[in-house]
Amino acid sequence: xxxxxxxxxxxxxxxxxxxxxxxxxxxxxxxxxxxxxxxxxxxxxxxxxxxxxxxxxxxxxxxxxxxxxxxxxxxxxxxxxxxxxxxxxxxxxxxxxxxxxxxxxxxxxxxxxxxxxxxxxxxxxxxxxxxxxxxxxxxxxxxxxxxxxxxxxxxxxxxxxxxxxxxxxxxxxxxxxxxxxxxxxxxxxxxxxxxxxxxxxxxxxxxxxxxxxxxxxxxxxxxxxxxxxxxxxxxxxxxxxxxxxxxxxxxxxxxxxxxxxxxxxxxxxxxxxxxxxxxxxxxxxxxxxxxxxxxxxxxxxxxxxxxxxxxxxxxxxxxxxxxxxxxxxxxxxxxxxxxxxxxxxxxxxxxxxxxxxxxxxxxxxxxxxxxxxxxxxxxxxxxxxxxxxxxxxxxxxxxxxxxxxxxxxxxxxxxxxxxxxxxxxxxxxxxxxxxxxxxxxxxxxxxxxxxxxxxxxxxxxxxxxxxxxxxxxxxxxxxxxxxxxxxxxxxxxxxxxxxxxxxxxxxxxxxxxxxxxxxxxxxxxxxxxxxxxxxxxxxxxxxxxxxxxxxxxxxxxxxxxxxxxxxxxxxxxxxxxxxxxxxxxxxxxxxxxxxxxxxxxxxxxxxxxxxxxxxxxxxxxxxxxxxxxxxxxxxxxxxxxxxxxxxxxxxxxxxxxxxxxxxxxxxxxxxxxxxxxxxxxxxxxxxxxxxxxxxxxxxxxxxxxxxxxxxxxxxxxxxxxxxxxxxxxxxxxxxxxxxxxxxxxxxxxxxxxxxxxxxxxxxxxxxxxxxxxxx
DNA sequence: GCTTTGTTCCTTTTT
DNA sequence: GGAACAAAGC
Numbered sequence: 001x002x003x004x005x006x007x008x009x010x011x012x013x014x015x016x017x018x019x020x021x022x023x024x025x026x027x028x029x030x031x032x033x034x035x036x037x038x039x040x041x042x043x044x045x046x047x048x049x050x051x052x053x054x055x056x057x058x059x060x061x062x063x064x065x066x067x068x069x070x071x072x073x074x075x076x077x078x079x080x081x082x083x084x085x086x087x088x089x090x091x092x093x094x095x096x097x098x099x100x101x102x103x104x105x106x107x108x109x110x111x112x113x114x115x116x117x118x119x120x121x122x123x124x125x126x127x128x129x130x131x132x133x134x135x136x137x138x139x140x141x142x143x144x145x146x147x148x149x150x151x152x153x154x155x156x157x158x159x160x161x162x163x164x165x166x167x168x169x170x171x172x173x174x175x176x177x178x179x180x181x182x183x184x185x186x187x188x189x190x191x192x193x194x195x196x197x198x199x200x201x202x203x204x205x206x207x208x209x210x211x212x213x214x215x216x217x218x219x220x221x222x223x224x225x226x227x228x229x230x231x232x233x234x235x236x237x238x239x240x241x242x243x244x245x246x247x248x249x250x251x252x253x254x255x256x257x258x259x260x261x262x263x264x265x266x267x268x269x270x271x272x273x274x275x276x277x278x279x280x281x282x283x284x285x286x287x288x289x290x291x292x293x294x295x296x297x298x299x300x301x302x303x304x305x306x307x308x309x310x311x312x313x314x315x316x317x318x319x320x321x322x323x324x325x326x327x328x329x330x331x332x333x334x335x336x337x338x339x340x341x342x343x344x345x346x347x348x349x350x351x352x353x354x355x356x357x358x359x360x361x362x363x364x365x366x367x368x369x370x371x372x373x374x375x376x377x378x379x380x381x382x383x384x385x386x387x388x389x390x391x392x393x394x395x396x397x398x399x400x401x402x403x404x405x406x407x408x409x410x411x412x413x414x415x416x417x418x419x420x421x422x423x424x425x426x427x428x429x430x431x432x433x434x435x436x437x438x439x440x441x442x443x444x445x446x447x448x449x450x451x452x453x454x455x456x457x458x459x460x461x462x463x464x465x466x467x468x469x470x471x472x473x474x475x476x477x478x479x480x481x482x483x484x485x486x487x488x489x490x491x492x493x494x495x496x497x498x499x500x501x502x503x504x505x506x507x508x509x510x511x512x513x514x515x516x517x518x519x520x521x522x523x524x525x526x527x528x529x530x531x532x533x534x535x536x537x538x539x540x541x542x543x544x545x546x547x548x549x550x551x552x553x554x555x556x557x558x559x560x561x562x563x564x565x566x567x568x569x570x571x572x573x574x575x576x577x578x579x580x581x582x583x584x585x586x587x588x589x590x591x592x593x594x595x596x597x598x599x600x601x602x603x604x605x606x607x608x609x610x611x612x613x614x615x616x617x618x619x620x621x622x623x624x625x626x627x628x629x630x631x632x633x634x635x636x637x638x639x640x641x642x643x644x645x646x647x648x649x650x651x652x653x654x655x656x657x658x659x660x661x662x663x664x665x666x667x668x669x670x671x672x673x674x675x676x677x678x679x680x681x682x683x684x685x686x687x688x689x690x691x692x693x694x695x696x697x698x699x700x701x702x703x704x705x706x707x708x709x710x711x712x713x714x715x716x717x718x719x720x721x722x723x724x725x726x727x728x729x730x731x732x733x734x735x736x737x738x739x740x741x742x743x744x745x746x747x748x749x750x751x752x753x754x755x756x757x758x759x760x761x762x763x764x765x766x767x768x769x770x771x772x773x774x775x
Numbered sequence: 776g777c778t779t780t781g782t783t784c785c786t787t788t789t790t
Numbered sequence: 791g792g793a794a795c796a797a798a799g800c
Binding site for chain 2: 059060086088113193194257360383424425426551552595596606631
């Protein structure tokens with residue numbers, strides 16, 4: 001047992017061993033918070049606590065994944081028996097068991113933000129409400145806010161204060177929309193993210209026997225990032241721990257960055273009121289960062305009025321001053337960062353994984369990516385545009401969702417005509433209206449279409465098509481009973497004709513979509529394999545997969561162990577650490593964001609976010625800002641961020657003019673490549689014919705054109721990407737050898753148009769990463 | 776009914 | 791730079 005504590009210092013040891021009764025740990029950045037939590041759990045188990053009796057809640061999958069991994073290293077396979085996961089994941093699991101009590105069935109769908117917004121849009125349309133007044137995003141935010149504060153539609157509409165606010169804002173019908181949305185979700189047997197928390201509260205409030213069951217089940221409750229809990233999370237946790245009172249929360253008010261989604265930092269302050277016998281521990285020593293970084297972080301946060309006084313200090317060396325880089329444009333900024341990393345790598349002999357580039361908004365990643373490709377530095381983007389937001393993935397998931405949960409109207413409408421089955425908008429609309437008027441679900445109507453079609457006034461052709469569709473889904477349902485997740489998924493994709501639709505399409509995009517669908521299938525395969533190893537007795541179902549995947553924001557990147565620079569938003573960086581950190585886009589209105597400067601507390605949250613970003617670094621922080629930046633295709637000039645002046649001047653290596661880099665030459669638009677550039681290629685639709693058609697290399701055949709949205713989106717061809725130029729011979733794992741005709745696209749996935757003689761049929765737009773250069 | 780073409784309006788951060 | 795919508799064309 002001794003060996004466990006050996007890895008910890010004295011303060012940490014004390015915390016780990018204090019296992020009985022409520023404990024609050026105020027842990028500054030770099031104080032070994034995750035370590036303490038992990039070892040505390042390990043300690044419990046080593047002392048005979050059953051892992052099934054421990055619940056450990058985190059905010060992100062990343063955090064829980066990391067903790068699980070560390071725990072497995074310390075205590076072995078028992079780690080997987082702990083109820084460890086995100087709030088949403090764990091509560092989703094419980095709700096699946098208890099769904100019937102709340103009028104759901106256990107295969108409920110989890111709606112993501114896009115699903116929610118599209119339902120709100122439909123509601124607005126059906127009630128002919130102006131979507132300018134009732135902006136769907138805003139409506140959703142309002143509903144979400146109500147739910148995280150545990151205000152039901154009924155309570156919302158009966159609360160004169162809320163009604164007054166809405167009335168004042170000239171949006172008196174918000175409550176009505178909330179109610180309609182609420183009912184729509186219930187009818188579809190679906191919960192959105194906030195419902196997972198809300199319904200968990202309902203369960204605990206209205207079913208004392210259920211509450212007791214889980215209170216008895218969990219002897220130990222641990223919560224990470226406690227400052228980010230919202231009211232509904234806080235109430236659940238409080239109730240769960242009420243009986244055994246072995247609750248341990250870890251938090252840092254200075255790192256609270258989620259007030260926008262309902263987090264209440266007060267929860268930290270109130271903890272001792274709820275549990276008067278609480279023992280409070282403070283971990284203030286920072287083992288991560290240099291003196292300079294710690295001082296800078298402290299000097300930033302001291303600008304905030306509201307904070308619990310806590311001094312972070314460190315024994316570490318002073319370290320380098322914080323370098324500030326001034327740039328003329330976003331493109332130049334990206335190149336400066338890439339170059340700086342390049343030089344640091346050479347001088348300090350470190351790896352790509354030692355670097356992180358942070359930014360305020362995801363949109364900023366684009367320029368960085370371009371620069372990194374130019375400089376040949378491998379990178380990984382964490383949490384960018386989600387894999388699961390792609391059209392083809394959403395389509396495929398809709399098939400799965402519908403098969404598992406027939407009530408899911410969103411899903412049915414999405415795929416009833418994908419691939420085209422001759423079931424058009426008019427028919428679909430008619431069914432929706434009919435269903436809602438008769439209090440039926442969409443599925444109710446089409447599954448017994450023979451009895452309904454007269455009132456619907458459908459043609460016999462439409463009737464047949466709808467019936468065919470319903471029969472197909474019914475067949476999937478039957479087959480689902482006997483097949484495990486991967487097999488049924490594959491079967492659905494084939495039999496629905498979706499895969500074939502992609503296969504026969506000659507759009508370049510389709511082969512890319514195909515790859516994504518295959519990637520999803522691989523994901524299911526991994527899921528079933530892992531589940532079978534974990535518990536060979538139980539067959540992993542499609543429903544299990546859906547639950548897991550709905551709460552995932554990104555497909556688990558396979559490149560996790562590769563040596564790459566990490567790029568992510570400051571929010572995503574929470575909980576991580578890197579030797580070298582670059583914080584980019586330090587411009588007023590960008591960081592701090594202009595959207596977050598309406599009130600003082602919003603500005604203070606931005607400051608805390610900057611604090612989080614700074615304290616990710618171990619050895620060196622580099623800040624950069626640009627004097628101009630592209631916004632909506634237009635160049636706008638920027639002012640340096642106030643944060644730059646809020647840091648103690650002595651800690652800064654002040655801005656200097658950017659020297660001209662040793663390659664390329666400067667233009668008003670940033671840098672221009674030294675490589676030869678070609679005339680703009682026009683794309684097919686909406687544009688005049690390609691002026692100078694691109695001809696395939698000798699021995700290669702070209703069929704089809706690039707398809708894009710409109711002439712405004714014609715793309716530049718770039719040649720200087722990772723040593724590949726048109727003409728380069730490449731090899732694809734599946735299609736064999738080919739020749740690059742064109743490099744295309746910007747953003748996360750640079751694409752190459754490649755001719756594959758073996759494949760013959762068409763040119764392919766492929767994910768760049770999948771190509772190997774031959775010779 | 777389905778596909779192509781043209782326009783508008785966005786943009787914070789995440790489960 | 792792009793998603794979502796609307797309109798026109800097939």
